[in-house]
Amino acid sequence: MKGTPIEQALAEYTAAAQRPAPGAQPDTRELLRAFHPDHDAHAKVTLQVGPNKGDICHRQVAQLLQADARIDEADLAGSPVTETDVLVIGGGGAGCAAALVAQQQGARVIIATKLRLGDSNTVMAEGGIQASIEKDDTPQMHFDDTIRASRQVVDRELVAEMVSDAPDVIRWLIQQGMQFDLDDYGDLMTRRAGGTSAARVVYYRDYTGLEMMRVLREAIRTSDIEVWDYSPAVELLSSESGYCAGAVISSLKERQHKLVRAKAVILATGGIGRMHLNEFPTSNHFGATGDGLVLAYRLGARLRDLDSFQYHPSGLAYPQHLAGTLITEGVRSAGAYLLNGRGERFVDELQPRDHVAAAIIRECAEGRGISTGSGSGGVWLDTPSVELRNPGLFEARFPKLIQLGKKCGIDPRHQPMLIYPTLHYQNGGVVIDRNGQTNVPGLFCIGEASGGVHGRNRLMGNSLLDIISFGRRAGAHAAGRAHDRGHKKISIEHLSNLRRELTLAGMPLDSKGPLLFPGYANFENDSDYAGLRKNSEREGMQ
Amino acid sequence: MTQRPLNQVLLHPGCRVGPELDQWLSGHGGEGLARACAAPGAIIDAIREAGLRGLGGSGYPTHKKWSFVAQQQGTGDKYLICNGNEDEPGTFKDRLLMAETPHQIIEGALITALACAINRIVFYINPDLGLAIDNMHQAVQQWRGTPPLQTAADALGRPIEMEVVASSGHYIGGEETAAIESVEGNFPFPRGKPPYPAESGVHGCPTLINNMETLANVPHILRNGAAWYRDLGLGDACGTKIYCISGDVLRPGAYELPMGTPLSELLYIYGDGMLVGKKLKAIFTGGPSNTILTTTDLDVPLDFESVAARRSALGTGAMIVVSHGTGIVKRVTEYVNFFAASSCGQCPSCKTGTYYISMLLSKIDTGEGTRADLESLINLCKILPGSGRCHLLDGAVKVLDSSLYHFMSEYEQALN
């Protein structure tokens, strides 16, 4: 990346309480079209096969949706079969909530998770969870705010259900043993999220997600729910009548494929940050590779808004080992400026996330950024200016940022931090109804993997709400299938359709999905897992 | 092969009088102490010339250890801890000495006290060794108020206090500084060094700690002379050693033999060979450092230097014999589990390290292990040693490292 070298930029930087306002700003739509990654023409393709054939989709996502499967019928010979009522795929907040509710309703539950239970984006959520509980707030206002933020491209019924659930979601979390910050009278404290009309975010310090996740994880671990960790799902199973009937799990511990025959499957696989769309760093955890989208799509589930992603403006850009780490929006709300390589403000820092992100990208693309010398770069988040205006503010309100600074060897009170937009959230996903049910019978989808709840832009605090609200709903409805007779025959026959369609559409069969792990983790070359690769491939290799 | 003289000194029938002091004194008992009282200043020289070494496993020259304590000036108390916490795998010699020959230990302790100007003697004994602690109690009681003890006190110039203290029974309580904590009434947590016990031990006083077998030799050296003791050993080695042979042999037991007796003799003459139908695979040397000897080491003289030259360690002189069909990985897992269970908890690298090694070993042993697991074990052998306050972790790593060296193919075959 071209730009002022970081050493030079740092030498030229001087803290100042006030700085001149940025120059004239282009229209948001123009700015987005020119610089927001969603609008990169290269990044968009039209899907050739599957339920969303003809729809626009991000190129990298499309590549996976239209890829061949990781396994073949031949790979399943001798694989053990386990029976259960409900199979939850994914061990984040959504999956745990669904599993707990399903089990409480009498269903036998297995959670299969790619990493460990709780290794998820949930655990990293800092801000809080939205629930209209204050006197001057109503579920209707929560609804209206969510619709407005979504740019109207949203499933209104889902939003109505979610905002009406919200207070009871908080009660349920307290009953699982989750703590929230309380005032002197024992009432829940609330704070305001950007773009909302009331103080509605309840929280536990800036560790809301961590507190939620460890409580849910503990509730699962102390219960009889079976947890399979290091067990990514690589394919769903289908019945002859087109139901989802379980999944093929690749056990990284036993290094074999295992079949789970289930009466209902709940996909709670999270987002796509680790696909590094458009080569962006990400704030997401290691396992966020969009596996659920791929699995659901192959079985015929409809997806939506797959060209819309949230890039959070303030991802750490330096030091490199922490690249992508989120710096909370609160720092900009507190008045931190953004400065380019010339030490100038270039955007109104309190514009919506997509606008600010696009402006940062523009500065860097046009050579006005700050270069780290190792290919990356960014702009200054001018934290010292805030400290000058409000001495002591960081220590009191942003302890986690000070902590982050220590890890970087930077004191944000005296030195600016280098930031660049970071891939944060998948706005769209699998289409669901109010119970988390997809258009494939027996298949549920919840949390970040699902779509329609946030439209094309998500509000802070609505994600933690989404996962518990729809997690509980899907858990309850999936458990309702426990009394079904079960499926006579399970197979991966739907893969033949996929291959047929791909071939007819002239698509190559040389890539495969789901991704499971980002390429740099070298999973595909790990000899420990050779046994999990396709028989045909292994033979080819020998 | 020639038959060596068996049980010449410590396990000689004349010493095995149990707690009866009269019987002890009616034999040669008391003669060593009398010589010591006559010339306390000559004791350390005699011990040096005899070449006596720490027989609890360290092999450290005894006279050096004594000299550090003897040099400590001042009029305050000085302590001797007679270490009978014996708990190492395969080791059962000290319990035999304490139960059957308590008086040679007590006499040895008194001579040691004279040599180092020590006035407080603590017999620190594992409470799980019932007969040993009972007989030591009785034996100590019988010394009280006797003329030989009075003579020793006169030679020292102040009264000598002797007491029997039950240890906590934790293996780690055998570590020197842990023993000091235990004698003070605390949990046996090893202390950081410095200060060394010779400067600051029990209640801050100079403290000497010796193994029971080491002390038992002392009266005999004083009575018969350093040259006699040296000549007992074979080659360059001095004195005798009580070897504890156990495992798949016909006659397991404790045999006192010249230091430096070849392993093959211990195994085939005294142990009377392998059990019927069993074929020798390896020998784990017991003690603080379990290491492995193999069939190519049968000729090794069992003394500190010779065993060390085979990448192993004599330790307490325990030889645990295993035969073909015994899984080395499983055996090592059990030893590491022993150390893991014994870790006091102060150093996470030790507690978590032994736990983690044990987990990887079990995984490999049960056919679940991967090459990465094996690589991790090899790596931990490099990273962990020396990171604990005491040497417990080093012991666990040694047995692992030794098994990896000799039986790598067995590990590799067990991989999934």
Added chain:
Amino acid sequence: MSGNAHEIHLTINGKDISAPPYLSVIQALWHAGYPRVKSVGCLEGVCGSCRVMVRRADSRQVTTELGCQVLVEEGMQVNFLLFPTPTHHRYQLDEIKNSWEVQARFHQFFPEAEKCRHCGGCNTTCPKGIQVEKGVELASKGKFREAGELFGECVLCNLCQTACPESIAPNHVGLFSRRVTAYFHTRPSNLIRRLERLRKGELQVVT
């Protein structure tokens, strides 16, 4: 990448690795082309997945840390710790009838907690600097709110559990303390009022 001008040499899981100084040990392993998918999680230090043992050059000490937070250093030796540690404790909060019973039930669920020998290993091993031992002591005395407070930053890496010679699971003791505090004592009137209005159907959303 700007080339090898300033590379750090270290070993990770026994493999010799060279990496630029700005990488974490996980990134360094990837950088060198070695696979690593287990023991990697949030990469932000809050999921407790990437536990490592670290021995720095010229140091006798071996520390336990979170790999995503450890930058490469010259001569450093690193070993990943990948262990399954589900708690063996089974309990449901609703088994506890009321807050008078919490203390008795705690000692039923966690009988080993009062056996703490105060070795301090849990404090030393905690990558978050939590006063773990004190937390266990407070919980044993029935001071659950205070005990739970100490575990506010706990990421359940389970290192304290492996470090405890009495097989106490301090992190789960901490979490139990936190959970009973919320379960029995969090009763926010603003939330309760809102739930009551919703129950009466007063706050319907018009789509």
